[in-house]
Amino acid sequence: MKYDFNETILRKGYNSRKWDDVKELFGDDEILPMWIADMDFKVCPQIVEAITNRASHGVFGYATRSDSYYSALITWLEKRHSWKVKKDWITFSPGVLPALKLIIETYTKPGDKIICQPPVYPPIFETITESGRVLVENPLIYDEHKREYYMDIEDFSSKIDSSVKLFILCNPHNPIGKVWDKEDLIKIGEKCLANNVVVVSDEIHCDLVLPGFKHIPFATLSDKLANNSITCLSPSKTFNLAGLQTANVIIPNKELREKYINTLNSYYLAKTNTFGIVALEAAYKYGEEWLNELILYLKDNLEYLKNFINHNIPQIKVVEPESTYLVWLDCRELGLDEKQLETFMLKKVKIAMDEGYIFGVEGKGFERINIACSRRTLEMALNRLNNAVKNLTKTGVPN
Incomplete structure (x- = not known):
């Protein structure tokens, strides 16, 4: 490989939410952070070079998105995903979560219903309920034998009424890593179209x-x-x-787009981070080789995790992802309730993963682990987990 993803990067002391806030968040500096969706790898060199060159200019006034910004995004989407996007469809947000909040404010009013599919990324719940909207859950179906999740189209249809205004689709899905197939997307899309429910597709992964x-x-x-x-x-x-606060919201429908832009402007959020602009351009113009190697490294990390757990900790079942660097672990055979499992991971294993219950009641007994780290870090985490589980079988429920 041209790029060294095995390099262990010291991240403490660099204002890292993942590493510098361990003591504050989990109460123990010795805990290994394997939680937030944040990779421990250096970005591709062309991005660093682009940011460095821009920094050397020495002036950081209000920034604008140039034609090359849009061109880089449009070319990337067509090459990687066969999606031909027009420039005027593209709008901005400081991030996907701010975009979801703005979208909810734009197209719904308090009391309106919004559908999502748990177990799902927790801030999706929060943006709905904290906005005074009604959360409607269409839980995914889990096949324990195949360790796969499926959409429940029948349940989805039964929950659509005139009060439902939005459906938030997570594709690829976080935390399960599912890449939804065309058939299911069409079925659920047509249900929404027939009932005037706008589909908001979170495709960040x-x-x-x-x-x-x-x-x-x-x-x-x-x-x-x-x-x-x-x-x-x-x-x-x-x-x-993630620290450069740059996202795009693509809205082909002119009427929907103008409404979103009005909301964006009303909150004075339309300005782009100076370094976010150059980083996006460099990433989409020059980052493909780096990304291709990254995906192979993540695949190898996934295989290592699967083999290690299957051989050493068969009580834990791996729900194999089709995308993302996040792995959903079924820990229910450990015999712990959700709070005991959380205590076990923090106090005995000394690993911070994302607790399954925060993704909805369907996530109870599961953990989400981030494998976008060096193999050395992953080995350390899995060895800690293995040793703690062996001791658990001897000592019982952790205090």
């Missing part, structure tokens, strides 16, 4: 699809479905750029 799978952007399914969709994208997960 779309570039991290593992070998053998293919991401299908919702807006590529048909012109009619595209016209009823809003897609949220960012290079932040793909290229580890």
